[in-house]
Amino acid sequence: MAEEDRMTLYGSWASPYSKRVELALKLKGIPYDFVQENLANKSPSLLKYNPVYNKIPVLVHCGKPISESLVILEYIHETWKNCPRFLPDDPYRRAQLRFWAGFFDQQLFERTMFFITTTSGDTQEKAINEFFEKLEPLEEGLKGLFPEGCPYVDIKNVGLLDILMCGLCGPYRVEEEVVGLKVIDPQKFPIVFSWVKALSHVPEIMELTPPHDKLVAALKSFAA
Ligand SMILES: N[C@@H](CCC(=O)N[C@@H](CS)C(=O)NCC(=O)O)C(=O)O
The missing domain is CATH 3.40.30.10 (Glutaredoxin)
Structure with a gap:
């Protein structure tokens, strides 16, 4: 270059x-x-x-x-047309993925983990409940989006939604430590949970994940 x-x-x-x-x-x-x-x-x-x-x-x-x-x-x-391709070529599939990308931004990121982890008391409780409510349609929607089973994370073809999910729930262990409760309950949200787990093994994602203690300290300092 x-x-x-x-x-x-x-x-x-x-x-x-x-x-x-x-x-x-x-x-x-x-x-x-x-x-x-x-x-x-x-x-x-x-x-x-x-x-x-x-x-x-x-x-x-x-x-x-x-x-x-x-x-x-x-x-x-x-x-950059090389792999991975973030969006599929098929227009309908692309439209579906863009729909869910919009959902991530307008619904899930609106009440982000950042907001949840940096608030307390009633405000935090309300934000957590809202977040859980919004994970429900995502869990259902994923069944339609990936009818062959839970989102299949192809390490060579990480796509747009995978990237958004990493930003949202990638550091979920940090979030759980700061909030003090389960953020993604595998019983309630098995698809979302297995998706986040699979993503955590992608080498580029591992490389970019900030050190656990550093992120915990940063979130706690924002909350202070
Ligand atoms: N919709 C924007 C959101 C970006 C955003 O909220 N950035 C935050 C940091 S996480 C920021 O720059 N905040 C500074 C400010 O609001 O003054 C995007 O997708 O890029």
Whole structure:
């Protein structure tokens, strides 16, 4: 890759949105520079590249910024055609996956683990219940999406929903430690549980998972 083609990702090691993009780049084997942003004191570059939302992640490719993690994932999918392919070629299947990607962002990430782990008392309890309620349609939906059985994680073909799931529940052991209860109950959500378990063995995901104690400490500090 020519030097001018190099990619720069403005992100944060603890952000699930930023992790989505890092994982996509790693899976595709695309080299990139990572700029760790301090969200309490954002860099002038981040503010320049994402003037609308001022948020990470932002991917800068050949000097051109792209914001919003889902948009960035689609950009990577469309620009680098090598495997893994994040979205299938079949338009109906692609539409189904995009539907569930939207569900992840609008429903599950809305009341994210971050929100749950950084609140307490009644607010936390309400958020946990809402999260569990939203896992139910996902568990059901997955049966339709993967009629051959639980989501089959093909290590060579990690797709869009796998990437989103990693950001949401990848560090579920951290979340369980911080919240003090089972986040994904294998009895209630067997498909979601086996999916998350299978993902945890993908080498690129293992490489990007932050150290357990570091993430626990970060989440606890946000909650303080
Ligand atoms: N919809 C955005 C959400 C990104 C997001 O919420 N980023 C957070 C970090 S996890 C952020 O930059 N927060 C800083 C702020 O809100 O000022 C995406 O998918 O990229």
